Amino acid sequence: MKKSNYTKFFAALVLFGTLGSCNEEEFLREDPIALYTPENVFSNSAGIEGVITNFYVKERYIYYIGASDVSQSLLYGTDSFFSGRGTGTNEKIGSLVTALVPSNYAPTFYYQENFKIIALANLLIENINKSTLTAEQKIPVIAEAKFFRGKAYRDLVYLYGGVPLVTEFATTPVLDRVRATKIEILNQMALDFKDAADGMLPINKVKDGRVSNIVASFYLGETLISLGRSAEAVTEISKVVNDPNVGLMKGRFGTRSSVFGKDVFWDLWQRGNQNRTSGNKEALWVVQFETDVPGGIIKSTDAGGANQFERSCNPAVWSITDPDGKPGFLGRRSNDNIGGNGVSFLQPTAYTTNTVNDIGGGLWPANYIGDIRCNDANLIKDALYDNPASAYFGKKVSQFRGKNMGTGVGTPLQVANAGGWRFYKWFVKSTTPGDHPAGLNDPNNPLLLGSGAGATYHDDYILRLPEAYLLRAEAYLALGNQGLAAADINVVRSRAGAADVLPGNVNIDYILDERTREMVFEEMRSITLRRVGKYGERVVKYNWLTGPTYAPKYDLWPIPQKEIEANTGAVLVQNPGY
Known part of the structure; x- marks a missing residue:
């Protein structure tokens, strides 16, 4: 793999840290260049903290900001989501044939x-x-660095398979990298996550957004499952589930707990409710966003390039004309009826939003009764025309289809091409209805949002406690113990008010279904499906757009072509079929 030399890398790192926090007077002051030597930076707490902060900045950039639509590429083209406009791009994955090309942006970016x-x-x-740090001082710093190295290899190995195994920093460009095996990468991940779990602080001792020892235990458990060491995985994941400082939220809490007709699941996604300091005990790792704060990424006046789940995931309800072709809606509104400024890019598959009684089946119980995660507070199933000037004011879009939505009859592609993407069922967790910043309001109509809306104004969960229960269920299932697997799944389902699953009905597909019910948008679904070896089967079964383009080679992403070409001293082998 092509490497920058040590001097350039370190200089860029220091520049990043200083420009992110300097004021003009400090910037103009002439400090000796020796101030920024590795010996100084890595021997004082401020310098070390600046480097560690960069790990979190990078994680947020890759999976929640990125560039263009690439941060959501791991959701597109799965069993849960498809490219709603019926086509797709290299980042909004529709066709695997055109998206997963070695020279394309998404495979190169990740x-x-x-x-x-x-x-x-x-x-x-x-x-x-x-450094001159004491042995005791070094332990938590190295542990946190190993956690992020393990996490990076985790995402790489499930997407690309075996990749170059690099555990030392290169002071000069290295052009003769070769690929390690998948097992070698997994074993290194296990070592890194073990050291991280042993050396990092407990969750009640870390700041919001910071990883803790039990987060490392979670990923260690996940890695051990992949290595076929499921009994050890149960031990590690149990450290998460049994930690006295965590627990599922079961009652109303947080900033909007007095809003009538909502529930605890709705509360989990309200602004200010994601972190432990808000009283949220099930949050394990939360990516941090701050509004109108340098480095916080989100602005109160426009979406910018940050955290655009609302824009991508929500339907463009505001654009629907009534059956007479007249405006059916007043515009973009911050409510459950419209959902802000959606543009219908990342659409849930029918299976993700339908019930067991619908044609083709679905994840949810009949009539959406018996699971708070699909009730009217959390899954929006229809829209009412809100333009008083329309003859259809107050009527349902499902019953009086908008003229620019087509007839709804035909193949899924024909329906999409006719404008059917303007409304579909959508999950409220993708936005903050009734709680957008005032700066987004249309200056000509304060009841409406301006066209600059589209960001999601809450922090995002990377990891919540329910995922630990479902991962331990996966480990129990691998051990042949359906009873204990069902017990863990039912802890999650009980909080949702859902009926218990019987042990005999637990298999890996049921666990994958439950992950979607609980964690849609939160998990990088493309990684999960490839990790458990179910990508091809489920994308063919549930994704009408991507499924027909699937071939076994797409179980892995291609190694980027530019990495192969830059590696002039050895052959960096491409994945089969590319």
Whole structure:
């Protein structure tokens, strides 16, 4: 893999840290260049903290900001979501044939960005080991660096298979990388996550947004399942589930707990409710966004490029004309009826939003009764025309289809091409209805949002406690113990008010279904499906757009072509079929 040399990498790192927090007076002051030597930076708490902060900045950038639509590429083209306009792009994956090309942006982006994290981790570990810190001071720093190295390799190995195994920082460009095996990468991940779990602080001792020892135990458990060591995985994941500082939220809480007709699941996604300081005990790792704060990414006046789940995931309800072709809606509104400024890019598959009684089946109980995660507070199933000037004011779009939505008859592609994407069932967790910043209001009509809306104004969960229960269920299932697997699943279902699953009905597909019911939008679904070996089967079964383009080679993403070409000293082997 092509590497920058040590001097350039370190200089860029220091520049990033200083520009992110300097004021003009400090910037103009002439400090000796020696101030920024590795010996100084890695031997004081402020310098070390700046480097560690960069791990979190990179994670947020890769999976929640990115560039263009690439941060959501791991949701598109799965059993849960498809490209709603019926076509897709290289990042909004529709056809695997055109999206997963070695020279395309998404495969290159995830490969290179995760290797940047690995390089940063190796840089930190090397310099902390050489620093003047005491042995005791070094332990948590190295542990956190190893966590992020393990996490980067985790995302790489499930997407690409075996990749180059790099555990030392290169001071000069390395052009003769070769691929390690998948097992070798998994074993290194297990070592890194074990050291992280042993050396990091407990969850009640870390700040919001910071990873803790039980987060490392979670990923160690996941890795052990992949290595066929499921009994050990149960032990590690149990450290998460049994930690006295965590627990599922079961009662109303947080900033909007007095809003009538809502529930605890709705509360989990309200602004200000994601972190432990809000009283949320099931949050394990939360990516941090701050509004109108330098480095916080989100603005109160426009969506910018940040956290655009609302824009991508919500339907463009505001654009629907009534059956007479006249405006059916007044515009973009911050409510459950319209959902802000959606543009209908990332649409849930029918299976993700339908009930067991619908044609083709679905995840949810009959009539959406018996699971709060699909009730009217959390899954929006229809829209009412809200333009008083329309003859259809107050009537349902499902009963009086908008003229620019087509007839709804035909193949899924024909329906999409006719404008059927303007409304579909959508999950409220993708936005903050009734709680957008005032700066987004249309200056000509304060009841409406301006066209600059589209960001989601809450922090995002990378990991919540329910996922630990479902992962331990996966480990129990691998051990042949359906009873204990069902018991863990039922802890999650009980909070949702859902009926218990019987042990005999538990298999990996049921667990994958439950993950979607609980964690839609939260998990990087493309990684999950490939991790458990179910990508092809489920995308063919549930995704009408991507499924027909599937071939076994797409179980892995291609190694980026530019990485192969830059590796002039050895052959960096491409994945089969590319």
